[in-house]
Amino acid sequence: MKKDYDVVIVGSGVAGLYGALNLDPALRVLLLCKRSLVLSNSALAQGGVAAVIDTQHDSVDSHFNDTLIAGGFKNNKDSVDILVNQGPQEVRKLIEYGVDFDKVDGAIHFTLEGGHSKPRILHHKDFTGRAIVETLIETVKSRPNIDVAENSIVCGIKKGTNFSFDIYIDGEHQVVSSYYCLLATGGIGRVYEYTTNSKIATGDGIALAYRLGAKIRNLHLVQFHPTGFANKLTRETFLISESVRGEGAYLLNCHRERFMQKYDERLELAPRDVVSHAIMEEEKATGSSEFYLDITHKDPEAVKNRFPMIYENVLKQGVDMTKEPIPVYPCQHYLMGGIDVSTEGKTSIDGLYAAGECSHTGVHGNNRLASNSLLEALVFSHRAADEINRLMKSTGGPIKSAVFPEDENTLPLPSGIRTETRAIMQRAYFVVPNQQEIVKGYERIAELKKMLEQTPYRVDRNYVEALSLVTVAYIILKELL
Numbered sequence: 001m002k003k004d005y006d007v008v009i010v011g012s013g014v015a016g017l018y019g020a021l022n023l024d025p026a027l028r029v030l031l032l033c034k035r036s037l038v039l040s041n042s043a044l045a046q047g048g049v050a051a052v053i054d055t056q057h058d059s060v061d062s063h064f065n066d067t068l069i070a071g072g073f074k075n076n077k078d079s080v081d082i083l084v085n086q087g088p089q090e091v092r093k094l095i096e097y098g099v100d101f102d103k104v105d106g107a108i109h110f111t112l113e114g115g116h117s118k119p120r121i122l123h124h125k126d127f128t129g130r131a132i133v134e135t136l137i138e139t140v141k142s143r144p145n146i147d148v149a150e151n152s153i154v155c156g157i158k159k160g161t162n163f164s165f166d167i168y169i170d171g172e173h174q175v176v177s178s179y180y181c182l183l184a185t186g187g188i189g190r191v192y193e194y195t196t197n198s199k200i201a202t203g204d205g206i207a208l209a210y211r212l213g214a215k216i217r218n219l220h221l222v223q224f225h226p227t228g229f230a231n232k233l234t235r236e237t238f239l240i241s242e243s244v245r246g247e248g249a250y251l252l253n254c255h256r257e258r259f260m261q262k263y264d265e266r267l268e269l270a271p272r273d274v275v276s277h278a279i280m281e282e283e284k285a286t287g288s289s290e291f292y293l294d295i296t297h298k299d300p301e302a303v304k305n306r307f308p309m310i311y312e313n314v315l316k317q318g319v320d321m322t323k324e325p326i327p328v329y330p331c332q333h334y335l336m337g338g339i340d341v342s343t344e345g346k347t348s349i350d351g352l353y354a355a356g357e358c359s360h361t362g363v364h365g366n367n368r369l370a371s372n373s374l375l376e377a378l379v380f381s382h383r384a385a386d387e388i389n390r391l392m393k394s395t396g397g398p399i400k401s402a403v404f405p406e407d408e409n410t411l412p413l414p415s416g417i418r419t420e421t422r423a424i425m426q427r428a429y430f431v432v433p434n435q436q437e438i439v440k441g442y443e444r445i446a447e448l449k450k451m452l453e454q455t456p457y458r459v460d461r462n463y464v465e466a467l468s469l470v471t472v473a474y475i476i477l478k479e480l481l
C-alpha cells in the first residue's frame with residue numbers, strides 16, 4: 001500500500017470491484033475491504049441480475065414499470081430510467097469479462113422472480129453473486145493500476161483539500177490519502193438479530209459519511225425478505241431465494257395451507273414487502289409463526305439442478321426440499337435508503353462518491369424489486385467512475401494528508417453493545433414499525449451513541465463496527481419518530 005492514490009475505493013463487492021474496473025487505467029487506485037475480498041453481500045447473491053437482454057419477448061418499459069410497482073411508485077424515475085436502459089450494457093460487459101450465466105440450448109436462460117412480469121433474471125445456478133464476484137476479482141487483480149488491501153478496515157475519513165483515511169490493519173493504524181473516494185461498503189443487516197447479510201454488513205460507510213456531514217436519506221426503508229430459512233440459532237439467516245417462488249413454490253401457513261390469495265392477487269409472486277406483511281398478518285390470524293415454502297410438487301431432479309446451493313444448505317439443516325416443505329420466516333435483507341447520491345454517484349460532500357447498497361439513488365422506492373440491486377451496483381458504480389475519470393482530467397497538485405491522533409487508548413469496548421442494539425431494532429422495527437418501542441429505543445440508542453463517541457475506547461474493528469451499528473440504528477429510529 002502506498003501513501004497517496006488518485007482514488008480510494010472502500011469495498012470489494014460488485015459496486016467496489018466494478019467501479020475500480022471502470023476507472024481510467026492511468027489512475028492510481030486503492031481498493032480496500034475489511035475482511036477477505038470475497039466476503040460481501042455481493043458474493044451471497046443467489047437469484048441473479050435483472051436486465052432486459054431478450055428484447056424480442058421483453059422491454060425496458062416493462063422492467064421500468066415493474067420497478068415502480070414494487071417500489072410503491074416512490075422511486076426516483078430518472079434513476080430507474082437509467083437503471084433499466086444502461087443495465088443491459090453492463091450485464092453484457094460481465095459476460096465479456098467471463099461471467100458464465102446459465103444457458104439452455106446455448107441461449108441464456110432468463111428466470112422469473114416476484115414482482116417481475118417477464119422472465120428477465122440472468123443467473124449462475126443459485127450462486128450468481130459468487131460467480132460475478134470471482135470473475136471481477138480476477139479482472140481487478142490483472143490491472144496494474146489497482147492495489148488491493150484485504151483485512152483493512154477504514155475507521156475514519158477526514159476531508160480537507162483531499163481525503164485521508166485511518167485504516168486499521170493487523171493491529172496497526174495507517175494513513176492513506178487520495179483526491180477522490182468511492183464508498184461501496186454495502187448494507188446494514190447486522191443491526192438486526194436475524195438477517196441474510198454477511199458479517200461485513202455493519203453500515204460502516206453510511207456512518208463514516210454521516211460523520212463527514214454527508215446527506216443520508218431514507219435509512220428507515222429496510223427490506224425484510226419473506227423467506228429466510230427459519231433457524232433462529234444463527235444470526236446469518238440462509239436465504240431461500242425469490243426464484244424458488246419464481247419456479248412455482250407455494251407459501252404455506254402452520255396448517256400447511258396456501259394463504260397468499262387472502263392478501264394479494266399476485267399470490268406468492270407479489271413483491272417482498274407485500275409477502276412479508278402477509279406473513280405477519282397470517283401469524284396474527286393463526287397465532288403461529290410456523291411458515292413453509294413448498295416446492296415438492298416439482299420434479300426433484302430439476303429442483304436439485306436449479307437450486308444446488310439451497311438444496312445442500314437446507315439438507316444440512318435436515319430438510320430435503322424435494323420431499324418436504326422448507327420452514328421459512330421473514331428477516332432483514334436489504335437497505336433501500338443510504339448515502340444520498342446524484343445519478344452520477346455524487347454525495348453532498350465534494351469528491352465523495354457512493355455506490356451499491358450503501359447509497360441512495362432512489363431506484364428502489366419503498367421496496368426493491370428482486371435482482372435489481374446487483375444491477376444498481378453495476379450501473380451506478382460505472383457512472384461514478386466515469387464522473388471521477390472526467391474530473392481527474394483537471395485535478396492535480398500534491399495530495400495533502402490529514403493527521404489522525406495516535407490511538408493510545410487501551411480501554412476495550414464493553415461487551416453487549418451490539419447485542420443490545422440488535423434487540424432494540426428487532427423490537428422497534430421488524431416488518432411493521434412499533435411506535436412505542438421506537439421512542440424507547442431511540443432514547444437508549446442516543447445514550448449508547450454518545451457513550452461510544454465520548455469514551456476513549458481503543459479504535460479497532462470491534463469499536464468501529466459497534467459505532468457504525470449504533471449510528472445506523474440512531475438514524476433509522478430518528479427518521480421513524
Ligand SMILES: Cc1cc2nc3c(=O)[nH]c(=O)nc-3n(C[C@H](O)[C@H](O)[C@H](O)COP(=O)(O)OP(=O)(O)OC[C@H]3O[C@@H](n4cnc5c(N)ncnc54)[C@H](O)[C@@H]3O)c2cc1C
Binds near residue numbers: 011016042239370
Ligand atoms: C443472501 C443474499 C442474497 C441476495 N441475492 C440477490 C440477488 O439475487 N440479486 C440481487 O440483485 N441482489 C441480491 N442481493 C443483494 C445484493 O447482493 C447486494 O445489495 C449487493 O451485492 C451489494 O453490493 P455492494 O457492492 O454495495 O456491497 P457488498 O457486496 O456488501 O460489499 C461491501 C464491501 O465493503 C467492505 N467494507 C465495509 N465496511 C468497510 C470498512 N469500514 N472498511 C473497509 N471495507 C469495508 C466489505 O469488506 C465488502 O468488501 C442479495 C443479498 C443477500 C445478502
